[in-house]
Amino acid sequence: MPFICENVECRAVLARGQVRSSQEDKGWCFYCPDCNARNELKDVGMPDGPAQLVQPERPSPPHRVIATAHPLEDGRYAAQLRVQRALAIKGTYAVEERWEELGVFINAQEAVAHANSFAAELLKA
Numbered sequence: 001m002p003f004i005c006e007n008v009e010c011r012a013v014l015a016r017g018q019v020r021s022s023q024e025d026k027g028w029c030f031y032c033p034d035c036n037a038r039n040e041l042k043d044v045g046m047p048d049g050p051a052q053l054v055q056p057e058r059p060s061p062p063h064r065v066i067a068t069a070h071p072l073e074d075g076r077y078a079a080q081l082r083v084q085r086a087l088a089i090k091g092t093y094a095v096e097e098r099w100e101e102l103g104v105f106i107n108a109q110e111a112v113a114h115a116n117s118f119a120a121e122l123l124k125a
């Protein structure tokens, strides 16, 4: 199993030989050679044996959610959303899903908030 950088923007798939794991006060980790993000590791080896490092399972994969407010001609804002679901195969994403107009709002913050809550519902399913 390769390691996968948990930085959503990076998601580099790294062969174990490519990363140098280190033990810090907070526990084991490695720093992504591509983006330098700290990635947590867990030692699942025997207490007195050599360290056997794995990446902890995350409750949910890091989906990409981009919620924006698109200004309309009448001064209101359309809530727009782009979602890329992270697939079970780490490091890959599904085809982007887009919504051009989830609703129309008086101000931009409301539009973004609506798009974000829509995304939260969507990704819960």
Ligand SMILES: [Zn+2]
Pocket (backbone or CB within 6 Å): 005, 006, 007, 010, 011, 012, 032, 033, 034, 035, 036, 037
């Ligand atoms: Zn990275």
